[in-house]
Amino acid sequence: MGRHSCCLKEKLRKGLWSPEEDEKLYNHITRFGVGCWSAVPKQAGLQRCGKSCRLRWINYLRPDLKRGHFSQQEEDLIISLHEVLGNRWSQIAAQLPGRTDNEIKNLWNSCLKKKLRQRGIDPNTHKPLSEIQEQDEKNLEMVAWEPQSKKLRSQSMSELGQSVVNNLSYGIGTDNASNDRFLRKPVFDPFPLFEIQAGESSINSSNRNSSMEFQTSDVLGNAVFGWDAEGKLESLFQYQHNGMKSQELKPSSWQEPQQNVQISEDYSSFPLTSLSEDLTDANFDLFEQI
DNA sequence: AAACGGACCAACCGCTCACAG
DNA sequence: ACTGTGAGCGGTTGGTCCGTT
Numbered sequence: 001m002g003r004h005s006c007c008l009k010e011k012l013r014k015g016l017w018s019p020e021e022d023e024k025l026y027n028h029i030t031r032f033g034v035g036c037w038s039a040v041p042k043q044a045g046l047q048r049c050g051k052s053c054r055l056r057w058i059n060y061l062r063p064d065l066k067r068g069h070f071s072q073q074e075e076d077l078i079i080s081l082h083e084v085l086g087n088r089w090s091q092i093a094a095q096l097p098g099r100t101d102n103e104i105k106n107l108w109n110s111c112l113k114k115k116l117r118q119r120g121i122d123p124n125t126h127k128p129l130s131e132i133q134e135q136d137e138k139n140l141e142m143v144a145w146e147p148q149s150k151k152l153r154s155q156s157m158s159e160l161g162q163s164v165v166n167n168l169s170y171g172i173g174t175d176n177a178s179n180d181r182f183l184r185k186p187v188f189d190p191f192p193l194f195e196i197q198a199g200e201s202s203i204n205s206s207n208r209n210s211s212m213e214f215q216t217s218d219v220l221g222n223a224v225f226g227w228d229a230e231g232k233l234e235s236l237f238q239y240q241h242n243g244m245k246s247q248e249l250k251p252s253s254w255q256e257p258q259q260n261v262q263i264s265e266d267y268s269s270f271p272l273t274s275l276s277e278d279l280t281d282a283n284f285d286l287f288e289q290i
Numbered sequence: 291a292a293a294c295g296g297a298c299c300a301a302c303c304g305c306t307c308a309c310a311g
Numbered sequence: 312a313c314t315g316t317g318a319g320c321g322g323t324t325g326g327t328c329c330g331t332t
Binding site (some may be wrong): 014017059 | 296298300302
Binding site (some may be wrong): 015016036037038050051054058087088089090101102105109 | 317
């Protein structure tokens with residue numbers, strides 16, 4: 001397979017994005033939407049490849065990104081989903097509105113794997129380490145649980161992940177300390193300093209992270225997730241369907257505050273559909289039993 | 291104060307898949 | 312059926328921050 005033609009061009013910038021570049025890309029996408037990524041750099045006046053632009057948009061500029069620390073519920077959900085889906089970060093991310101696959105992948109590699117080991121759980125198999133050690137002692141090869149078949153890589157697993165979420169439920173982090181990471185982001189803020197009418201409260205863009213959390217109403221689910229490695233898949237389907245699914249949400253309202261910007265693109269059609277849904281009006285489920 | 295190392299994060303690389311011609 | 316291209320995904324790398332020595 002050939003490389004991306006855009007990547008073959010010379011004089012393309014690499015590395016960290018400057019605020020000016022962010023602004024150009026953001027303005028372009030908000031005005032014209034996402035069409036052909038390979039055409040975006042030229043149209044937006046950027047010396048980047050389309051791939052880089054796409055990544056920057058998805059992982060950083062997209063207005064519906066949640067940012068901030070992961071809540072305990074989110075971490076638990078990621079672990080649960082990983083147990084079922086393996087390293088399919090995009091599918092896991094699809095179940096966590098406002099989170100990117102890259103973000104989840106980083107969290108997993110830097111934090112969650114370690115936490116699981118500390119709990120005595122093997123992060124690859126999600127089985128107790130002692131059990132694995134016993135098997136090692138018996139010279140049985142312990143193959144990391146990683147569904148590789150084409151069937152498992154297809155829609156069925158995505159549906160399975162959705163099933164997990166529908167029944168697991170989770171909550172949006174509400175820790176006020178979660179803003180500190182957001183505040184470490186580069187200078188450019190794709191949200192101009194306008195005031196967002198958030199129900200009864202009015203906040204500026206520097207607090208938009210918390211605004212999403214503020215507006216989030218919680219819908220309690222009745223999920224109970226078992227950590228028993230045995231019969232995981234079966235048990236996953238046994239949960240009561242009680243959570244409100246994210247697709248019931250309204251179209252993205254992040255556009256609304258930008259009164260001077262005409263949006264020509266329906267962002268609900270973005271590839272990461274579940275992430276493009278309106279978080280500000282989202283009703284997220286909670287782990288009631290945790 | 292400087293050096294070091296770990297944690298975290300953004301971005302790149304290489305691959306596969308889907309699709310149009 | 313084959314080929315080229317773009318999109319998307321997961322693994323990996325490199326930079327920065329921060330705590331410890």
